[in-house]
Amino acid sequence: MSKRIFTVMFVILIFGFGYLLFNKVFSNKKEITLKGKLKAEIATINSVSIGQIKEMYVTNGDFVDKGEKIAEIETLLGRVGDNIVGVEQTNTEESFISSVYSTSKGEVTNISLNKGDTVTLYAKILDIIVVDSDYIEASIPFNWTIDFDFTQPKTAEWINPLDKSPHNAELIYLYPFLTDGEIKALFKIDPVPNGLFFEQPVDVKLRI
Numbered sequence: 001m002s003k004r005i006f007t008v009m010f011v012i013l014i015f016g017f018g019y020l021l022f023n024k025v026f027s028n029k030k031e032i033t034l035k036g037k038l039k040a041e042i043a044t045i046n047s048v049s050i051g052q053i054k055e056m057y058v059t060n061g062d063f064v065d066k067g068e069k070i071a072e073i074e075t076l077l078g079r080v081g082d083n084i085v086g087v088e089q090t091n092t093e094e095s096f097i098s099s100v101y102s103t104s105k106g107e108v109t110n111i112s113l114n115k116g117d118t119v120t121l122y123a124k125i126l127d128i129i130v131v132d133s134d135y136i137e138a139s140i141p142f143n144w145t146i147d148f149d150f151t152q153p154k155t156a157e158w159i160n161p162l163d164k165s166p167h168n169a170e171l172i173y174l175y176p177f178l179t180d181g182e183i184k185a186l187f188k189i190d191p192v193p194n195g196l197f198f199e200q201p202v203d204v205k206l207r208i
Helices: 002-026
Strands: 031-039 042-046 051-056 069-075 087-091 096-101 106-109 124-130 135-141 154-159 166-179 182-189 201-207
Touching: 051 096, 069 124, 135 166, 135 201, 154 182, 166 201
Parallel strands: none
Antiparallel strands: 031 135, 031 201, 042 124, 051 069, 069 096, 087 096, 106 124, 135 182, 154 166, 154 201, 166 182
8 A cells, every 4th residue: 555655646746847847948937027116106286376375284294185275375466377277266355365286196295385485386386196006117128028928917026125025016018119228117016015115126026
């Protein structure tokens, strides 16, 4: 009985080794590690009137909804945009009050103007990191894209540089031009874990 068990186990091992060897030698799958950077869609809120910041309702790190009031600009003699998304004008006897609203849902960052500051036309007020818009930008050597089957999704992994944990990514776009023999690529990812920051370098493992 023990001899028969040994024979069965030996056969299983031979088939297993043969399968692994076949995949190693004949598989067309290749893997490359790319250098990328964490990024996100940024919505910049600019002034469409001149005057002074009367009220600022947000600070860096605040989360806002689309359409939420974020600031008011008081204008004595200036221009207020007509029919511009994100602006509401209120007339008083002495001034115009322009209410500025968020155009996207996300996190407030890079506030450039504060209450009492003078505002010029089209001056940047702040940025909003749009929620659920995180992605990785990386460059792929052109010769690696020749064998791409664009009818199939391209999955990848990116590595958290803090704890070396892998996270899923999906190749969603290749730019239609070359730069130094490489093609810029965008990978869609889930929201970035806490402790990481945008523009932080990360490794992306792509298999084709």
